[in-house]
Amino acid sequence: MARLAELRSIVGQHHVVDGEELRSRPQDFWNNVPTTALGLVKPGSVEEVSAVLSFCDRRVQPVIVEGGRTNLVHATLATPDMVLMSLERLNRLQPPNTDGMTVEAEAGVVLENLQLAAQKSGLRFGLDLGARGSATVGGVLSTNAGGFQALRYGVARDQVLGLECVLANGTVLSHLVPYTKDNSGYDLKHLFIGAEGTLGVITKAVLRLHPAPQTVNTALLAFDSFGAVVGALRTMRQALRGTLSSFEIMWREFYDFNVAAVCPAAPPLPIGFPYYVLCEAEGFAPDSDATEFEATMAGLLESGAASDIVVAQSSRQRADIWRIREEFQPEIDLFKVMLDFDVSLPISTMEAFVDETATLLAKEVPENLGLHVIGHLGDGNLHVTTGLANPERKAEVQKLIYGLIRRYRGSISAEHGIGVAKKPFLDHSRSADEIATMRMIKSALDPHGILNPGKII
DSSP states (O other), X not given: OHHHHHHHHHHOGGGEEEHHHHTTSEEETTEEEEOOSSEEEOOOSHHHHHHHHHHHHHTTOOEEEESSSOOSSOTTOOOTTOEEEEOTTXXXXXXXXXXXXXXXXXXXXXXXXXXXXXXXXXXXXXOOOTTTTTOBHHHHHXXXXXXXXXXXXXXXGGGEEEEEEEOTTSOEEEEOOOOSOOOSSOOTHHHHTTSTTSSXXXXXXXXXXXXXXXXXXXXXXXXXXXXXXXXXXXHHXXXXXXXXXXXXXXXXXXXXXXXXXXXXXXXXXXXXXXXXXXXXXXESOTTTXXXXXXXXXXXXXXXXXXXXXXXXXXXXXXXXXXXXXXXXXXXXXXXXXXXXXXXXXXXXXXXXXXXXXHHHHHHHOTTOOOEEEEEEGGGTEEEEEEEESSGGGHHHHHHHHXXXXXXXXXXXXXXXXXXXXXXXXXXXXXXXHHHHHHHHHHHHHOTTOOBSTTSOO
């Protein structure tokens, strides 16, 4: 335990947890197995992060950085010889700059706290996702998270103006600029955003904010064809004049299942349609936004593009509609061994991909427990989920689905990262030369390979 003693001398006696105590803690939100690691260190400043990494680099001590521990790809999986690093003490959030519409946040700031701080200042942070109450700034940046509003505001990468991070050897790179235009050489921040902690440890960021919308209008639509869904997306983008912020598609099996689980007595729309869409527009014209939104919905219904529509008339009804999309506990209970595929595809191939996935599962793995498909259609991102009664054929199902992704020229990870779970399939979306270049970058920035070893590549 000499190494833990040295780490305690850096961060303080009470900010290091030894491996024995960690075993009483689940590995992460999705894996109820004991955490296995040498220990957990909790630095409270960038200087302490630097000192910890410098110490570990000199001793070739592997380090895995934790965020909110809600990742879906085993990105914080450790072995008994590894040190975990939590940035939960780096949770300082500066008051939003209302003139420049920026905010400076440390890596341990919880996403929901950032959203609320922006909201109190009359501003909006453009990233939102279901794990908002646990996900941290460092976590969402290191995985380049997407979420519900990427259609309008972009993914995590698009929210970052300046970044501070620490390299494996303890070198602090701080370029916390609060402006958009900066062509002074390589834009180094983009190396670390989405790198899952394998190239450096993100400690602070200057983030872009937006004016807070004054109106929110929400609807749930049912469609008889995928072509009609795509046409409705095109219509809304034009008719709603840039205010469309969410366009969430749900295939029939998911919608029917979740309605039965969360609101069986009073579903907002009848079950049985092939496709459902939850859409939301956020605007700045209280006198006209609702009228314009309802007129657009009425036009889709009258033209026959949509088969049925309900427009939320209250915040309670809006929350009830969103709950159908966001509630996953019934699905977790159904799929004993869950296999979730977070993929990107051209919109033009989505329907064929899902149809072929269903056919392939029925033929090759008939004992599967169902196929649930939802996604952020405007971003080209689908979440394809199935389940098995036991894990015996899990690897076979992964091979089948990722093989389809490769054939359809999609991405094996749209917004959840690679971690350990998807590492064997990285070559399905990236060429050998791209992967070799990734290895070169990793070798240059982390020559001893101490940062999140075994992840991505």
